[in-house]
Amino acid sequence: MTDVALPLFADDNETAAPRVGQAFQHAHRLRLDEHSWIEQVPGWLSGAADLFEELLETSGWTQRRRWMYTRMVTEPRLTAEYRDLSTAPVKLRDVARRLTEHYGVLYDRLWLNLYRDHHDSTGWHGDGASTRRRECVVPVLSLGAARPFLIRPTGGGPSMRFRPSSGDLIVMGGRCQSDWRHCVPKQNALVGPRISVNFAASSQYVPD
Numbered sequence: 001m002t003d004v005a006l007p008l009f010a011d012d013n014e015t016a017a018p019r020v021g022q023a024f025q026h027a028h029r030l031r032l033d034e035h036s037w038i039e040q041v042p043g044w045l046s047g048a049a050d051l052f053e054e055l056l057e058t059s060g061w062t063q064r065r066r067w068m069y070t071r072m073v074t075e076p077r078l079t080a081e082y083r084d085l086s087t088a089p090v091k092l093r094d095v096a097r098r099l100t101e102h103y104g105v106l107y108d109r110l111w112l113n114l115y116r117d118h119h120d121s122t123g124w125h126g127d128g129a130s131t132r133r134r135e136c137v138v139p140v141l142s143l144g145a146a147r148p149f150l151i152r153p154t155g156g157g158p159s160m161r162f163r164p165s166s167g168d169l170i171v172m173g174g175r176c177q178s179d180w181r182h183c184v185p186k187q188n189a190l191v192g193p194r195i196s197v198n199f200a201a202s203s204q205y206v207p208d
C-alpha cells in the first residue's frame with residue numbers, strides 16, 4: 001500500500017492526521033471458535049513511523065510495579081494511559097474515531113505499551129478489567145518493530161502466532177478476553193522498540 005493510493009480525510013485540526021486509506025480492505029478475520037475471532041489488518045495505518053516517533057517522545061511513559069502473588073514485580077515494559085480520550089494526542093483521537101466508525105464501539109480511552117527492546121514483554125493474559133461484557137471488540141495498533149503476538153485458549157492448547165508490523169492492526173473480538181489469552185513474548189535476538197496502542201471502551205467495562 002502506498003501513500004499515493006490512500007485518500008486523504010478532511011480533518012478539522014491543522015495537524016496532519018494519520019491516514020487510514022482503503023483501511024480495512026486487507027482485513028483478514030480468523031474465527032477462533034464459535035464465540036471468538038481475531039482480525040489482522042496489515043498496513044492499516046499510513047504514517048505509522050511518524051506516529052511512533054511522536055508517541056515515543058511525547059507520551060508520559062511510566063514504569064509500573066505490581067504485586068504478583070507475594071512479591072512486588074516491575075513490569076517488563078513502560079506504559080502510558082489516556083483514560084480520557086480528549087487528552088490523547090490528536091492523531092490517536094483520529095485513529096480511535098475511525099475504529100469507532102468501523103467496529104461500532106465507542107473507543108473513549110486507551111493505553112500504550114512501550115517494549116524498549118527484546119527483553120520487554122507482556123505475559124499471557126486477558127484484558128478482563130477493561131472488558132466485562134460477554135463479547136467485546138479490542139483493537140491493538142502496532143507501531144515500530146514487529147513483535148510476535150500470540151493467542152491461545154484459556155484452558156490451554158496450541159497457540160496461534162501473528163507478527164504485526166508497524167501500522168498493522170490486530171483486533172480481538174467476541175469472547176477473546178475470557179475464553180482466550182494473548183501475549184507478546186520476550187525474544188532472544190535484539191529487536192528495536194515497539195509501541196502498542198490498546199483501544200478501550202467505557203461501554204465494554206460494564207457487564208451486559
Ligand SMILES: O=C(O)CCC(=O)C(=O)O
Nearest residue numbers: 113122127140184196198
Ligand atoms: O502489545 C500488544 O500487542 C498487546 C498488549 C496487551 O495485550 C495489553 O496491554 O493488554
Ligand SMILES: [Fe+2]
Nearest residue numbers: 125126127182
Ligand atoms: Fe491485552
